[in-house]
């Protein structure tokens with residue numbers, strides 16, 4: 001019997017309409033368009049406005065588009081995994097809420113939290129269910145409303161993050177396409193450098209935690225930067241080497257969009273020309289779990305069946321990893 005591979009058969013995406021520019025941010029905190037572009041590479045990011053809207057609303061929009069584009073009826077979806085660090089609620093899972101909003105009933109649905117590497121962790125997990133023959137249609141969504149945990153008085157973090165969602169459909173194939181290799185790692189030493197101080201079981205919300213602004217992203221930017229470049233590049237290079245991929249044969253790198261300098265550093269370590277690197281950080285900033293599927297969404301038309309693609313990410317935890325896949329269809 002031929003081996004079953006898990007292949008992406010469609011991509012959906014969603015970004016909110018509101019555009020938060022560097023110019024607007026420089027009226028909120030002591031920063032400038034020039035500093036942000038030089039140090040981070042972002043010009044604008046999208047923000048989800050509106051009372052009562054959360055990550056699930058963006059996730060549901062991305063999945064709705066995915067179902068439409070792939071002609072998938074909701075009742076055929078067997079599993080839906082949502083990668084997010086900004087769930088609508090601590091519980092239930094945002095995956096359950098997205099499923100409910102789209103009338104996806106009785107699916108095996110749950111969330112994954114692996115910081116900005118969540119989409120990779122979720123994609124790899126989903127692929128295992130397909131490869132084992134246990135599921136045939138699995139949706140992986142990355143959705144984050146980072147504006148809900150961003151402190152707009154902290155200039156070192158508020159310039160970085162934005163809101164968005166992206167989703168892919170995974171299906172079985174016996175062709176030589178789909179997920180070929182994955183290398184996902186974590187080390188909790190990094191947890192002190194990027195986290196939210198309060199709101200969990202160790203420090204539940206109180207008047208004091210709110211007064212101390214402890215429900216926002218805390219980040220030691222230099223530590224995160226240093227680790228992100230080395231760890232993301234290390235795993236990406238290892239995945240290239242053990243699959244016999246070279247900088248010439250690789251078609252695309254899809255890097256997590258955290259900072260333009262991190263992206264450039266990673267591409268450089270892999271010996272890659274920038275023309276092979278998907279970059280949209282200028283327009284969306286760091287949307288955490290949505291960066292990778294939003295890149296695939298924007299580049300989908302240019303992708304060809306058989307393209308060799310490496311996805312790489314780094315995030316809170318610390319978590320990091322790289323996936324190698326062979327694209328399954330010609331741009332549509």
Ligand SMILES: CC(C)(COP(=O)(O)OP(=O)(O)OC[C@H]1O[C@@H](n2cnc3c(N)ncnc32)[C@H](O)[C@@H]1OP(=O)(O)O)[C@@H](O)C(=O)NCCC(=O)NCCS
Nearest residue numbers: 031032035039116155156159221222224225258259314315
């Ligand atoms: C946060 C980050 C952009 C800061 O850039 P940096 O070049 O490392 O800057 P530093 O932290 O060394 O700070 C340099 C100076 O810039 C200042 N600065 C920080 N943010 C600024 C801003 N938006 N505008 C102007 N100045 C700013 C700092 O206050 C510091 O000033 P000081 O020297 O007077 O103290 C950068 O460290 C980074 O991108 N880190 C990784 C973040 C990331 O990827 N997070 C998500 C992980 S998935």
